[in-house]
Amino acid sequence: MRDSGFSSTICRRKFIAYGGWLAAGAATAPDKATAQNAPEKEDIPVSPLEDLMREHGLLDRILLLFEEVHARLKGGQGFPIETIGTAAGIVRHFVEDYHEKLEEDHIFPRFEKAGKLNALTEILRGQHKAGRTLTDWILAHATESSLGTQQNREEMAGHLGRFVRMYRPHKAREDTELFPAFRAVIAPREYDALGERFEDEEHKLFGAEGFEKNVETVAQLERGLDIFNLGKFTKRPMRPAWFSS
Numbered sequence: 450m451r452d453s454g455f456s457s458t459i460c461r462r463k464f465i466a467y468g469g470w471l472a473a474g475a476a477t478a479p480d481k482a483t484a485q486n487a488p489e490k491e492d493i494p495v496s497p498l499e500d501l502m503r504e505h506g507l508l509d510r511i512l513l514l515f516e517e518v519h520a521r522l523k524g525g526q527g528f529p530i531e532t533i534g535t536a537a538g539i540v541r542h543f544v545e546d547y548h549e550k551l552e553e554d555h556i557f558p559r560f561e562k563a564g565k566l567n568a569l570t571e572i573l574r575g576q577h578k579a580g581r582t583l584t585d586w587i588l589a590h591a592t593e594s595s596l597g598t599q600q601n602r603e604e605m606a607g608h609l610g611r612f613v614r615m616y617r618p619h620k621a622r623e624d625t626e627l628f629p630a631f632r633a634v635i636a637p638r639e640y641d642a643l644g645e646r647f648e649d650e651e652h653k654l655f656g657a658e659g660f661e662k663n664v665e666t667v668a669q670l671e672r673g674l675d676i677f678n679l680g681k682f683t684k685r686p687m688r689p690a691w692f693s694s
Contacts, residue, residue, distance in 0.1 A: 494644060495644060495648065500644065500647050501628065507544075508544055510667050512613045512616060513676065514532060514676075515609040515610075515613050518532055519610050530593050532673055533591040533605070534587075534588060534592070536667070537587045541588065545577070551647060552573070555647075557574065559634045560627070569626060570627070580619075586604075587608050587609065
């Protein structure tokens, strides 16, 4: 039986798939005349590590979304139901299938070949695998009907909490240990070529400005949870509850 208290507070819209958000963003694009009058953007090369670290910034914003939804599930508060599935869809398509694959194909092997940070890359690979398992469950249950039971709400909160708990230290270790050491295991010319390869792969999978489109989608989800205004976090109390679930 559905918990009426939960369904009365939660937004009663149907789950919107990841692709739906991108389509909605495209519908609001400026018209052709406006685009023609806009100044041309300068094509500034992005280095491989800069590319990976800005994608970590996108992941961090998704972790914040997960943390907020976790707190609302625990507190019985409402939220737009599509937030979970759309955010998890970005995790699956952009973070796991693209970003993590770049790390597994181009970053980790160079350390392993050089015999450096092998223990760290082994753990990071294992966490990628564990993260995909969590994402599978989150995507499968990110619907209003599934979250109509108390058991599934508690399990969703637990899976979101575990995902956040694992990925915050995961990305921090990559940013502070793995990535700073990367230039020592790759030749300068190869490093520059890798940046172009990353960019080509992103455009192939997501089209032009794929990263920027995902950032805007996440920003829309933040607005839906009323956490987009950065100033709100200046005096916002910490929510450690997700550590325990």
